[in-house]
């Protein structure tokens with residue numbers, strides 16, 4: 001494993017060089033914040049949560065250094081290390097299935113779960129712990145938790161899957177996949193001018209999301225500031241929830257009930273009391289227990305999150321029902337002023353609960369952006 005790690009530590013792609021492969025949508029890896037949070041949402045997701053097989057911070061740092069080197073190359077459509085056809089007598093550094101594909105706006109975002117800090121005997125950020133149990137949760141431990149997570153988003157599923165697969169390969173001996181989730185059809189708009197996508201219930205999802213151009217809201221609600229440890233500043237807390245939808249029951253529900261549940265119309269996405277999708281939400285025009293009224297900042301003392309979820313369908317469940325739903329991803333500066341109060345309100349009153357169930361869960365602290373020459377989590381691990 002050490003040999004594999006060492007070989008991944010290859011030079012970063014040359015600045016200014018654009019091959020046909022790199023021409024297609026490169027989102028810069030380096031910056032003040034990790035890409036994949038407030039960058040425009042891509043079409044596909046491969047999310048993976050890892051368990052560490054070591055309690056040595058040095059070994060984990062070596063893995064993260066090698067992961068970062070590989071990520072820098074993959075996000076610019078470069079092959080990992082010496083590529084898929086390097087030395088003849090060794091396994092290739094890159095698995096090869098992304099050769100010739102454009103970068104497809106690939107972003108790779110890393111976060112650390114509460115157990116990461118305990119395992120490596122590192123101080124957790126204040127108050128950072130597993131999410132509380134919410135009424136109605138039916139969480140599968142095999143789809144929950146994890147010491148480290150990687151969120152890979154790209155416009156081509158092969159590019160996202162290739163990226164996670166190569167990180168898994170590089171991490172062999174240090175970290176192993178605990179669970180993973182593929183997603184499609186983004187369910188959140190972060191670019192106001194783009195058409196808002198629809199979730200599997202047929203409703204526009206992401207209308208009232210934070211726009212990636214809204215720096216004021218991102219600073220107020222998404223990026224951790226001086227209140228956090230240095231390594232987390234400019235980073236964010238990520239909540240992942242696998243939410244199963246009882247699609248068959250939903251599909252037998254009247255349009256009126258479906259619209260009442262959200263407090264928005266199905267075709268246009270307009271809030272009750274308005275006619276157009278982006279008309280303002282006037283709370284007292286919406287059913288008192290509607291999903292939008294319950295989760296709107298106006299009902300929750302200004303609580304606001306950045307949603308970045310994806311739909312999933314994972315075949316059928318053995319009883320002929322689709323195993324489908326929403327893989328909900330949300331970033332926030334403070335979990336107690338983000339996901340937790342919203343989910344408390346929704347778990348208590350949301351009529352949507354008859355049609356959904358939370359079956360997987362994870363929470364991760366995502367460090368700030370990576371500077372050239374540094375690696376994911378360096379500021380946290382270098383002093384350990």
Ligand SMILES: C=CC1=C(C)c2cc3[nH]c(cc4nc(cc5[nH]c(cc1n2)c(C)c5CCC(=O)O)C(CCC(=O)O)=C4C)c(C)c3C=C
Nearest residue numbers: 203204205206207208243281292295296297326342343356
């Ligand atoms: C705890 C946070 C939330 C969970 C869990 C959640 C699940 C969930 N949501 C939809 C569909 C829609 N949600 C919409 C709005 C919306 N949802 C949340 C939070 C959670 N949703 C917030 C904060 C908001 C914005 C409220 C506002 O400010 O007005 C909408 C309406 C369109 C929109 O603004 O995005 C839909 C539709 C599903 C199907 C679901 C679980 C499966």
Ligand SMILES: [Fe+2]
Nearest residue numbers: 205291292295
């Ligand atoms: Fe919602």
